[in-house]
Amino acid sequence: MHNAWTxxxxxxxxxxxxALWRAYYTEVSDRWYLLxxxxxxxxxxxERGVASEDGSQLAPPTGQLLVARYEGEPAGTxxxxxxxxxxxxxxxxxxxxxxxxxxxxxxxxxxxEDAARTLGAARVxxxxxxxxxxxxxxxxxxxxxxxxxxxxxxxxxxxxxxxLP
Numbered sequence: 542m543h544n545a546w547t548x549x550x551x552x553x554x555x556x557x558x559x560a561l562w563r564a565y566y567t568e569v570s571d572r573w574y575l576l577x578x579x580x581x582x583x584x585x586x587x588e589r590g591v592a593s594e595d596g597s598q599l600a601p602p603t604g605q606l607l608v609a610r611y612e613g614e615p616a617g618t619x620x621x622x623x624x625x626x627x628x629x630x631x632x633x634x635x636x637x638x639x640x641x642x643x644x645x646x647x648x649x650x651x652x653x654e655d656a657a658r659t660l661g662a663a664r665v666x667x668x669x670x671x672x673x674x675x676x677x678x679x680x681x682x683x684x685x686x687x688x689x690x691x692x693x694x695x696x697x698x699x700x701x702x703x704x705l706p
Contacts, residue, residue: 548652551608553596565635619649629657631667668697
């Protein structure tokens with residue numbers, strides 16, 4: 542069903558990018574708080590979290606934010622940023638809940654890998670949480686292998702890497 546999907550570069554600070562970042566952050570934050578504290582993210586926590594990352598690391602020439610659209614409507618994001626001479630980091634992989642299972646996430650990751658290659662990367666790495674089981678399954682299906690931790694992010698529990706062909 543890829544013909545309903547398009548993926549294009551998007552300025553990290555566009556209204557579409559901001560709305561998708563808020564939706565992504567709200568979902569992963571709520572999941573964390575529900576799992577660990579039995580509650581959703583509070584309004585102040587949400588605003589602080591959304592504001593904590595402006596996305597500027599996803600701007601050219603060392604990064605790229607991509608937006609997926611399903612039948613023309615903003616549906617998800619993926620970002621890549623160069624972290625060293627051979628490595629790009631994949632981040633902000635998100636598809637709106639009601640559009641999951643339609644091939645958008647795999648398409649986004651593939652276009653993000655192409656963007657990483659264009660930026661000069663020979664491999665892509667990412668981290669994710671244990672409770673984000675769908676994400677971990679997606680990355681494994683797309684050829685990412687679990688690897689040693691490469692950061693000390695408090696929310697990172699699984700680390701993956703993939704060599705780009």
